[in-house]
Amino acid sequence: ILVIMVASNQAEKLLTEFNLRHTSQRIKILSSFFRVSNALSHTDLETEHEGSIDRATIYRCLKQFLDAGILHRIPDEQFQTRYAVCGTCEHEVHHHDHVHFNCSQCLKTQCLEEVVIHRIELPSGFLANQKKLIIQGVSRKCREKADV
Numbered sequence: 001i002l003v004i005m006v007a008s009n010q011a012e013k014l015l016t017e018f019n020l021r022h023t024s025q026r027i028k029i030l031s032s033f034f035r036v037s038n039a040l041s042h043t044d045l046e047t048e049h050e051g052s053i054d055r056a057t058i059y060r061c062l063k064q065f066l067d068a069g070i071l072h073r074i075p076d077e078q079f080q081t082r083y084a085v086c087g088t089c090e091h092e093v094h095h096h097d098h099v100h101f102n103c104s105q106c107l108k109t110q111c112l113e114e115v116v117i118h119r120i121e122l123p124s125g126f127l128a129n130q131k132k133l134i135i136q137g138v139s140r141k142c143r144e145k146a147d148v
Contacts, residue, residue: 003035004035007034010030010034011033012027014030015027015030018068018069018070026061026064028049029045030065032044032045032048032049033071033084038084038108038109039074039082039110040082040083041080041081041082041083042055042062043080044082062083066083069086071083071084071086072086074100074109074132074134084109098111098112098114098115098117099115099117099133099134100134100135101134101137103139104136104138106139117131
């Protein structure tokens, strides 16, 4: 119960910070991201909130959070989009030049914000809008489970 309350408080604080209304659906969906250490997909959210929030509302909330700069989008190797809270972004400047790690065992995707994607020189005439780097492997948690 404490984890749920802390996650809910973090969600409400973020909604206030980004001047978004505090609806019960927004708080529930955003709280989901604060209860886990990995990125979540629409399907993850739909499963978690089955019966209490419909799929269209989840899509609308995710879009609003993306547009506001609260979340960023992470594609994965199964061509499913996952979402994570922007941890190091500022309101006006969003930079997601960090590595994402996808575990091949548990299929969870995590932001590794401390691992920065370095500057890449593009050929003349090319202009990059985003850098996305996903590393596939086995997470620390899954490796520790295997060693037990």
